[in-house]
Amino acid sequence: xxxxxxxxxxxxxxxxxxxxxxxxxxxxxxxxxxxxxxxxxxxxxxxxxxxxxxxxxxxxxxxxxxxxxxxxxxxxxxxxxxxxxxxxxxxxxxxxxxxxxxxxxxxxxxxxxxxxxxxxxxxxxxxxxxxxxxxxxxxxxxxxxxxxxxxxxxxxxxxxxxxxxxxxxxxxxxxxxxxxxxxxxxxxxxxxxxxxxxxxxxxxxxxxxxxxxxxxxxxxxxxxxxxxxxxxxxxxxxxxxxxxx
Amino acid sequence: xxxxxxxxxxxxxxxxxxxxxxxxxxxxxxxxxxxxxxxxxxxxxxxxx
Numbered sequence: 001x002x003x004x005x006x007x008x009x010x011x012x013x014x015x016x017x018x019x020x021x022x023x024x025x026x027x028x029x030x031x032x033x034x035x036x037x038x039x040x041x042x043x044x045x046x047x048x049x050x051x052x053x054x055x056x057x058x059x060x061x062x063x064x065x066x067x068x069x070x071x072x073x074x075x076x077x078x079x080x081x082x083x084x085x086x087x088x089x090x091x092x093x094x095x096x097x098x099x100x101x102x103x104x105x106x107x108x109x110x111x112x113x114x115x116x117x118x119x120x121x122x123x124x125x126x127x128x129x130x131x132x133x134x135x136x137x138x139x140x141x142x143x144x145x146x147x148x149x150x151x152x153x154x155x156x157x158x159x160x161x162x163x164x165x166x167x168x169x170x171x172x173x174x175x176x177x178x179x180x181x182x183x184x185x186x187x188x189x190x191x192x193x194x195x196x197x198x199x200x201x202x203x204x205x206x207x208x209x210x211x212x213x214x215x216x217x218x219x220x221x222x223x224x225x226x227x228x229x230x231x232x233x234x235x236x237x238x239x240x241x242x243x244x245x
Numbered sequence: 246x247x248x249x250x251x252x253x254x255x256x257x258x259x260x261x262x263x264x265x266x267x268x269x270x271x272x273x274x275x276x277x278x279x280x281x282x283x284x285x286x287x288x289x290x291x292x293x294x
Contacts (some may be wrong), residue, residue, distance in 0.1 A: 026274075037263075041249075041263075042249070046253075051253040051255070052253040052255055052259060053252065053253060053255035053258055053259055055252070055259055056258065056259055056263075059262050059263055059266040060262065063266065099273065102269055102273060105269070106265065106266055106269055109262075109265055110262040110266060113258045113261050113262045113265075114258065114262065116258060117255045117258050215270060218274075219273050219274060219277065222274070222278075222281075223277050225281075226277060226280050226281050226284060229281070229284050229285070229288075230284050233284065233288050233291070234291075238288065239288070239292060242285070242288055242289065242292070
């Protein structure tokens with residue numbers, strides 16, 4: 001296990017290893033996405049209070065979950081980058097920032113589009129929405145660090161520290177609807193004897209959430225491979241593998 | 246069928262959400278692909294010099 005992880009941390013080895021996985025991951029993402037869309041849009045029943053507009057849940061909730069999940073992955077990679085100084089974890093930090101910012105922006109936009117017909121307003125400065133907006137700014141900050149500091153390894157160190165400090169925002173987002181009164185509905189109770197979402201609506205949501213997970217892993221690997229190719233563009237292994245094609 | 250696209254009169258919000266999500270996810274993949282092509286071209290040009 002440790003031997004495998006050690007080999008994987010070599011950029012060349014990771015590039016070759018990940019190349020085998022990308023097409024399968026993308027295929028699985030597409031299948032899950034199609035099943036989830038079909039199930040959520042056509043099979044799942046309408047909501048007894050909200051009617052059809054609740055179907056926004058199938059893109060909003062997976063985006064919002066991913067916006068936090070990607071942040072935790074990024075901060076974890078930042079910790080590894082600071083402690084062990086591995087280049088691969090530095091690349092994870094910089095590539096996660098852009099993907100995470102996309103998910104966060106999607107969560108905010110789809111949330112606004114859900115809020116208008118449901119609450120009568122696109123936006124309110126309550127704890128859930130404000131803390132999610134702060135998450136977006138944290139991602140922007142980490143992206144900015146990478147574009148302002150030219151030396152990639154220095155940039156990675158600063159970005160990692162920022163990512164680790166920003167983790168404090170994640171439990172704030174999660175518990176914001178419990179700690180403060182909000183327009184936003186409370187968190188779903190999934191692990192309980194009486195789940196707060198009926199299976200006919202929950203299963204398509206879980207399929208969509210899994211599809212988003214696979215999308216994230218696929219895009220992260222693709223982006224990391226690009227970053228490796230760029231960083232290593234003057235090395236012999238990159239030149240040789242190109243000459244072979 | 247018409248009812249499906251009508252979405253209780255919330256079509257703009259529902260289809261707007263799905264549309265913006267799919268466009269963003271596909272754009273992420275497309276941009277990564279473009280970047281790969283650009284990097285490969287750059288490396289090939291440097292090889293020819």
